[in-house]
Amino acid sequence: MIMSLQECLASRKDCSGEGRPLPMTEVLDICKSTHQAAPSKSLFIVLPDSSDYKGGIYMYNNKEFILITDKEKTRYSMELYPELIWKESIELKELIRLGLIWQYLSLKVGSIGLGVSQRARAPKKINKLLNNVTKQNYIFIYSVAVRDRDCKALVEDPSEFLKKELEEGIYLLDTPDCYKNRAIYENRYHGVPLDAAIFNQIEKKSPKPSSIHELSQLLWACQGETDHTTHGNRDVLEKNGYGRVHATGCAGYAVYPILIVNNVADLPKGAYFYNPIGFSGLNRWIRLHDRLNYDHFLQKFTSKNSKAEIEKEFGINFSSYIILLCIDRKKPCSGFTHSKIGKVFMNTKYWAEVEAGMALAGLQLQANALGLQWQKLILSNPDDPKLRRLFNLDSAEHTINKMASNLVNLSKNENLSLKGHLVPTVLFFLK
Secondary structure, X not given: OOOEHHHHHXXXXXXOOOOOOOOHHHHHHHHHHHHOOOOOOOXXXXXXXXXXXXXXXXXXXXXXXXXXXXXXXXXXOEEEEXXXXXXXXXXXXXXHXXXXXXXXXXXXXXXXXXXXXXXXXXXXXXXXXXXXXXXXXXXXXXEEEEEEOOOXXXXXXXXXXXXXXXXXXXXXXXXXXXXXXXXXXXXXXXXXXXXXXXXXXXOOOOOOOEOHHHHHHHHHHHXXXXXXXXXXXXHHHHHOOOOEOOOOOOOOOOEEEEEEEOOEOOEOOEEEEEEOOOOOOOOOEXXXXXXXXXXXXXXXXEOOOOHHHHHHHXXXXXXXXXXXXXXXXXXXXXXXXXXXXXXXXOOOXXXXXXXXXXXXXXXXXXXXXXXXXXXXEEOOOOOXXXXXXXXXXXXXXXXXXXXXXXXXXXXXXXXXXXXXXXXXXXXXXXX
8 A cells, every 4th residue: 555645644543443563564664764754863662562573662773673671562553752861851853853753653654554642641651661771861751652543534524615705815725636626535646655755855846936836735734634524523523533634632733834925926925824724613625716625724914024034043045935833832732631631641741842843744744745845943942032023923923813713613622712922943944
């Protein structure tokens, strides 16, 4: 089975199935793909007993697969713990790297018909055992398990399409390629294979003006939605396997992509925020001037693009646009952690930063699939007040909250407005 990148994104599910031992060849293939997200870091893999190998904690570093201890095993197919060493605090770049690894793992696992589940609790037993054996100071804040896939397949929303007219400052984006002409629903979509987007030096396109189409594919892969079957309570959607193209903390949605435009066809200069959920609050389809389109759009919040100031501040140069990933640290898991059970089972510290890494993974892989040459910059001091002024984040927050109050068909357990201030984390731009 060869799955494309966009197929894997569109069908990504958080699963609750049982685990089963995988052949060592599949374990190594998953590790090899995942390791591409952070080649300088080791992966710690927990395996069950198998006829192929002994259960226990292994270390993988792209050269060796070493058994560290057999005193801890998993009941799942495998568990992943990226290398993370505690110092005085955990740096943003380490948390971004953790999110990158999680998303690469999730997509690779999905491409071979399995699923994953992320658990927002510190695996204290694994921490203690591994540190005792290695004499290191590893700190694992969350875990991710590979399991059998138990969620429903992606299906098309049969409801009547929402009809809208665009207001000034709103720019409807193109439909993701995998959804065009119902291709993914009819098993007719053939995009760039996931492994090619991860490993291969895909042929780079000759420089040309950036387009809405290019941005549409990038932004959807970064933060888009996959729920095309129902309305109502977001928890129901999540339990049936619908949601974002990457994992979120119980519908917390802590990442807000900001687009700073200098030269993009059909987009005026300025700054925009990406709305992945569309006008309905539960992303579906929209009919505009008798044309059916995936419901996601850009909302302009200022005509300033601060290009010269941004380039001077970070020592970079961009000609067409920058995508800035911002987070809301107060919002992660907001649909769940207000309850007693949520507070017991979830640790939201650092979750937003990790989620930004997962969103960045989508950008990287989709840019590879489009043949684009790109760069990323993880901000060293994201809480610096001057960055709020530089990126006009006060204006962005005001526009996001105003838009949230105007959406229709809001889900029962979700507030789409910001809970806290936007914190800039990562810059992504084309070379």
